[in-house]
Amino acid sequence: PDIDFYELFNNPYTPAPDPTPMLPPVGVQATVLSHDTVKVSWADNSLAKNQKITDSRYYTIRWKTNIPANTKYK
Secondary structure: OOOOHHHHHHOOOOOOOOOOOOOOOEEEEEEEEEOOEEEEEEEOOOOOOOOOOOOOOOOOOOOOOOOOOOOOOO
16 A cells, blocks of 8 residues: 555644543552551442453552651550
């Protein structure tokens, strides 16, 4: 097939649309498993009930303690 190089290189750039913003999580729960491990779970309300997740989802959870390291317990 013939390729129209003029059209290929001279068409204006068409940006990709912005992604849809994520909905806030529902029912967030945190369970302490050890001194340095916390299990965080929540419901993803962007999925239909019982919908199988077919994509790769990754989440970053940032946290910090507000208790100084030199705290002594009585």
